[in-house]
Amino acid sequence: MQNNFILQVENITKKFGNLVAVNNVSLNVVQGEIVGLIGPNGAGKTTLFNVISGLFPPERGRVIFKGKDVTRVVPHVICKMGMSRTFQVTRAFASMSVEDAIRVGAYNRHTNKETLEIVNEVIQFCDLGKLRRRKCADLGLAALRRVELARALATEPDLLLLDEAGAGLNPSELGNLMDILKEVNREKGITLFVVEHVMQMVMGLCQRIFVLDAGELIATGAPEEISQNPRVIEAYLGKRAIR
């Protein structure tokens, strides 16, 4: 790779019938950074994530991961290449134990014997030791978010997409999660791309932020710039908020 972009999104357009959910969006993510994607409800954030991770093929545009075009590559192959993600509505494997759910992720790069070691390491990292034999269906939201994170980490990604990982968490749980994410980025060198509603989390975590409104990218910049940007304030609070 000449540049150090781990992810390049080029002119992505995704429609559902007549509704344009994502309109001609281009953005780059640099290897090693933590970037955020924010925007009001229905701005197309999750749709863009679904296109990037291979769940929805877009109408137009390309997704380039580590220099390779993955626009129409199936999700499990993209995962093998080093991208994983979590979901807005938690989707841990309900009928499985925490340990087994994480192990499914570990098989991405390891044989049966090695997976146990990976699982132990990730469980410790995400502070799930006490819950490892519990069924996912019996866990609360904060624990489920950690299970999803652990499962994604077990695949040993280079790029991790987090879809509203902070939603529904109380301040102490949120702080906890942010600590883990910073560590993921610093110690494991994993690039993080987060969709987030919780401003505290975006501002505290991200080095760069993209703002999406009604399917279009309206701003890019450091957290301080973004919070001053009139178009962003307008998108969030309406026109009258700008004096």
Add this chain to the structure above:
Amino acid sequence: MDAVIQLLVNGALMGCIYALITLGLSLIFGVMNIVNFAHGDLVMISMYMAFWMGSYMGLDASLTPLITFPMLFLLGIGIYYALIDRTLRQKYVTQIAVTVGLMTFLRAVAQLAWKAQPRSLPYSLISGNFQIGSATIMTSRLISALVSVLVIVLVALFLSRTWPGRAIRAVSDDLDASSLVGVNQKATYALAFGLGSALTAIAGGMLMTFQQVDPTMGLRFGLLSWCVLALTGLGSISGLLISGIIVGCAEALAMGFWDPRARLLVVYLIFILVLWLRPRGVFGRK
């Protein structure tokens, strides 16, 4: 009283085989949400294959699964890629049409190949019977039931302890989430369909040690397995065995005390009652 015990013993032993057949159906339905109407006909095909190997190769029916298991596994994988894979994102009606079509096809093939008259094998290594109290137990039925239970336990271990087993459970819980952590959806579906089909080979071989086969038999096994699955719900292996035994006993009692022709009527009655009262089954996950 003795008659009741005798019927219950026979019914319970048959019930274990029903549970094995249902395990295959449950695997396919649980993982890819496909209603495989041809499942009972795969049992019928397996029985004919056992019959063939018994009459032309001199192989004992109870040993035929050693050959038919891999054959049915491959057949299942072939069916998956040729038919099922194309219908997954279609409407339910399309899926039903495809598996009902397969059912009709298998039945027609059996009628062409083996004519309509029932066939059976003259003897088996595990024939004979013995007495426990007042009940007479046929060795072939007892061993068939034991083999069924053993295979069910092995499949449960496979699902809980191995890589492909965990992948099958993950895909069954959440398709998209599993593919995003590296599980190959198509390969896992094909594996589940292949394994689900291959289990009918074991049931078919064991059934041929004491039963005859005819081309319309698939309907009976299809219906029976649907009834057992409805009673169990999804996701409970022990529940499968209990449900199989309940259905087997109900069928045996109906045959003994009412009329042999009433056996399917009783099975159907249970089916309807369960769907009416406990549509998610009695033992399965919520």
